[in-house]
Amino acid sequence: xxxxxxxxxxxxxxxxxxxxxxxxxxxxxxxxxxxxxxxxxxxxxxxxxxxxxxxxxxxxxxxxxxxxxxxxxxxxxxxxxxxxxxxxxxxxxxxxxxxxxxxxxxxxxxxxxxxxxxxxxxxxxxxxxxxxxxxxxxxxxxxxxxxxxxxxxxxxxxxxxxxxxxxxxxxxxxxxxxxxxxxxxxxxxxxxxxxxxxxxxxxxxxxxxxxx
Amino acid sequence: xxxxxxxxxxxxxxxxxxxxxxxxxxxxxxxxxxxxxxxxxxxxxxxxxxxxxxxxxxxxxxxxxxxxxxxxxxxxxxxxxxxxxxxxxxxxxxxxxxxxxxxxxxxxxxxxxxxxxxxxxxxxxxxxxxxxxxxxxxxxxxxxxxxxxxxxxxxxxxxxxxxxxxxxxxxxxxxxxxxxxxxxxxxxxxxxxxxxxxxxxxxxxxxxxxxxxxxxxxxxxxxxxxxxxxxxxxxxxxxxxxxxxxxxxxxxxxxxxxxxxxxxxxxxxxxxxxx
Numbered sequence: 001x002x003x004x005x006x007x008x009x010x011x012x013x014x015x016x017x018x019x020x021x022x023x024x025x026x027x028x029x030x031x032x033x034x035x036x037x038x039x040x041x042x043x044x045x046x047x048x049x050x051x052x053x054x055x056x057x058x059x060x061x062x063x064x065x066x067x068x069x070x071x072x073x074x075x076x077x078x079x080x081x082x083x084x085x086x087x088x089x090x091x092x093x094x095x096x097x098x099x100x101x102x103x104x105x106x107x108x109x110x111x112x113x114x115x116x117x118x119x120x121x122x123x124x125x126x127x128x129x130x131x132x133x134x135x136x137x138x139x140x141x142x143x144x145x146x147x148x149x150x151x152x153x154x155x156x157x158x159x160x161x162x163x164x165x166x167x168x169x170x171x172x173x174x175x176x177x178x179x180x181x182x183x184x185x186x187x188x189x190x191x192x193x194x195x196x197x198x199x200x201x202x203x204x205x206x207x208x209x210x211x212x
Numbered sequence: 213x214x215x216x217x218x219x220x221x222x223x224x225x226x227x228x229x230x231x232x233x234x235x236x237x238x239x240x241x242x243x244x245x246x247x248x249x250x251x252x253x254x255x256x257x258x259x260x261x262x263x264x265x266x267x268x269x270x271x272x273x274x275x276x277x278x279x280x281x282x283x284x285x286x287x288x289x290x291x292x293x294x295x296x297x298x299x300x301x302x303x304x305x306x307x308x309x310x311x312x313x314x315x316x317x318x319x320x321x322x323x324x325x326x327x328x329x330x331x332x333x334x335x336x337x338x339x340x341x342x343x344x345x346x347x348x349x350x351x352x353x354x355x356x357x358x359x360x361x362x363x364x365x366x367x368x369x370x371x372x373x374x375x376x377x378x379x380x381x382x383x384x385x386x387x388x389x390x391x392x393x394x395x396x397x398x399x400x401x402x403x404x405x406x407x408x409x410x411x412x413x414x415x416x417x418x419x420x421x422x423x424x425x426x427x428x429x430x431x432x433x434x435x436x437x438x439x440x441x442x443x444x445x446x447x448x449x450x451x452x453x454x455x456x457x458x459x460x461x462x463x464x465x466x467x468x469x470x471x472x473x474x475x476x477x478x479x480x481x482x483x484x485x486x487x
Contacts, residue, residue: 048304050486073306084297087226099218100305139301 001026001150001180002047007056009042016042018204019056026149029181031191034201040184041081043201044152048078060150074101077143081155081184083135085128090119090138093127097142107145115141115167132159140168144175154184169194215307219315220322223289227323232285237327239281243273244331244338253344263339264347264435267332271354271431274328275424276394278358279365282324283386286369288379289316290481295379300487309482317370317474325362329355353434353459357427360466364423367470371477374484393424416448423466430462 002024009017017039024030032040045051046058049065049072058065060072086093097103112119117137127135136159143151151172157165172181172194183191188198192212200208227233244266247253252266290313293299303312332354340346368389376382401415419425429449433439437455439446449458 045300045487050300050303052483052485070306070308073304076304078301078304080297080301082297084301086298086301087229088222092222092225096218096222096302097305100215100307 001028001061003057003059004043004047005057005059007043007046007058008054009039009046009051010054015204017046017053020204020206021056022199022206022209024180024182026178026180028197029195030183030197030199031188031195032182032184032199032201033186033188034207037203038201039204040201041154042204044078044154044182044184047152048073048076075148076150076152077146077148078152079136079139079143079154079156081158083127083132083139083159087126087128089124089126090130091123093138093142097146101146103142103145103147107147108141111141111144111171112137114171115164117141133161133164136160137164140171144171149179151179151181152184153182155186156183157190165190213311215311216315216318219307219312220319223316223319224322227320233323233327236281236285236324239277240274240327240331241334243270244335248335248338253339253342262344262347263335264350266335266339267347267350267354268431268435270332270335271357274358275361275427275431278324278328278361279393279424280387280390282362282365283369283372283390284383286320286324286366287373287382287386289320289370290373291376291379291382292373294377294487297487303486309486310478313370313374313478313481317366320370321362321366324366325359328358328362332358350434354431356463357430360463360470361423361427364466364470364473367473367477371473371480374477374481393422397422398425413448416445420449423469426462426465430459433459433462 004020004022007017007020008015016037020039020043032043034040042051046053047060047065049069052066061075063072065072088096094105094108097108098105109119115137117134119138119141122130122134127138130138136156140156143153157168160168169191181194183195185191195212197209197211199206247266247269252269253262255261255265288295290299293302303309332351336346336351369386372382372385372389376385398419401419404410405412405415420429429439429442432441433455439450442449453461
C-alpha cells in the first residue's frame with residue numbers, strides 16, 4: 001500500500017529523514033516509535049503529501065501523494081496528535097468532511113456514540129471550545145466514519161481517558177481487516193494489543209522493524 | 213467547485229462570528245453614522261455638499277484604514293491556519309489545494325467588502341429618507357473603487373500569507389506594505405522630483421502604479437474631472453488618458469493586480485511544503 005524508497009527530507013541544514021526505505025502493507029498494524037525529532041511526523045507528512053521530499057520517493061497505492069493527493073486522501077484517515085483549534089461548529093465541520101470525503105453523516109453519529117460522545121447536543125458548539133477529550137473523540141469518529149483503507153493516528157489517545165481508549169481500540173479491532181493502520185506513539189503498552197509490527201526511528205532513520 | 217463554495221461559505225461564517233469582523237463592521241458603519249451625526253451632509257467644502265460630501269469624507273478615511281484592515285485580518289488566513297495546525301487537519305481530506313485556497317479567498321473577499329459597501333448603502337438609504345439628493349454616479353464609482361481596493365489588498369494579503377511561514381512575520385510584512393503604499397512611496401517620489409533626478413512623467417507613472425494612489429486620484433476625479441486640486445500633475449494624467457478611461461483603469465488595474473498577487477500566492481501555496 002505504501003512504498004517509501006530512499007526518502008530524504010531536510011529543513012535547512014537539518015536532516016529530518018535520512019534515506020528511509022520501507023514498505024507498509026495491507027493488514028499491517030504498525031506502532032511507529034522513536035524519540036522526539038526522530039522523524040516520525042515528517043514521515044507521516046510526506047505520506048500525506050504535505051511535504052516535498054529532497055530525494056527519494058513515496059508511493060501510496062502506486063500513486064505520488066503530491067501529484068495525486070486527492071485520490072490518495074480518499075483512502076486515508078488521519079488524526080493528529082493535538083486537535084487543532086478549528087473554529088467551525090461541529091455541524092459545519094461535518095459539512096466539510098462529508099462534502100469533501102463522501103462520509104455518511106450517520107456514520108459519524110454512530111462512531112461518536114460508540115466513543116461515548118454525545119454529538120447532538122454539541123452540534124452548534126465551536127470545535128475548539130470542546131474539551132481535549134471530546135475533540136479527540138470527534139476526530140476519531142470522523143476518521144472511522146471515513147472507512148479508509150489507510151488509518152494514520154498520531155498519538156490518538158493522548159487526550160483520552162482509559163474508558164475512551166478501550167472504546168477506541170475496540171472499534172479499531174472490529175474494523176481493521178484489510179486495512180493498514182499506522183500509530184505514532186511513545187507508549188508501546190497502549191497499542192501492543194492491536195499492532196502486529198513495531199518500527200523504531202531515531203535521527204531520521206529506521207533503526208528497528210520487527211513483526212510481533 | 214462544490215468544495216470551493218463550501219470553503220467560502222464556511223470561511224464567511226467563521227469570519228462573521230469573529231470579533232475582528234464585529235469591530236471591522238462597527239468601524240465602517242460607525243463612520244457613516246458619525247458623519248450624519250456631525251452634520252457632514254449639511255456642510256459644504258470645495259463645492260461638495262450633501263451625500264457627495266459625506267461619501268468623499270468616507271472614501272478619504274476608507275483609503276487609509278481599509279487596506280490595513282484587510283491586510284491584518286486576512287494575512288493570517290493561510291499562515292495562521294498553518295501555525296495552528298488547522299491546515300494540517302483540513303487538508304487531510306481529499307480537497308484540492310485550488311478549492312481550498314480560492315474558496316478561502318472568495319469567503320474572505322465577501323467578508324471584507326460587504327461591510328464597507330453596506331455602510332455606503334446605509335448612507336444612501338438614510339440620505340433618501342432625509343430627502344437629500346442621491347449622487348448615484350459617485351455611489352457606483354465608489355462601489356467599483358472599493359471593490360478594486362479590496363481585491364488588490366486581499367490578493368497581496370493572500371500572497372504574503374502563502375509565502376510566509378509564521379503569522380507574526382506575515383503581520384510585520386503587511387504593516388510594511390501598508391505604510392509603504394500609503395506614504396513611503398510618495399515621500400520617496402516627492403524627494404526624487406524635488407531633486408530633479410528623474411523625469412516627472414516617470415515619477416507620476418510610478419506613483420500611479422501604487423493602487424492606493426490611483427484610488428485616491430480616481431476618487432477625486434468624479435468630483436473634479438479636471439483634477440484641478442492636484443495642480444500640474446493633472447496635466448500629465450489627463451493629457452495622456454481621458455478621464456473616463458482613467459476611471460476605468462483605476463478599477464480594472466487594481467483588480468488585475470490583486471488577481472495576479474493571489475495567483476502567485478496560489479502557485480507558492482501549491483508548490484511549497486503545506487505545513
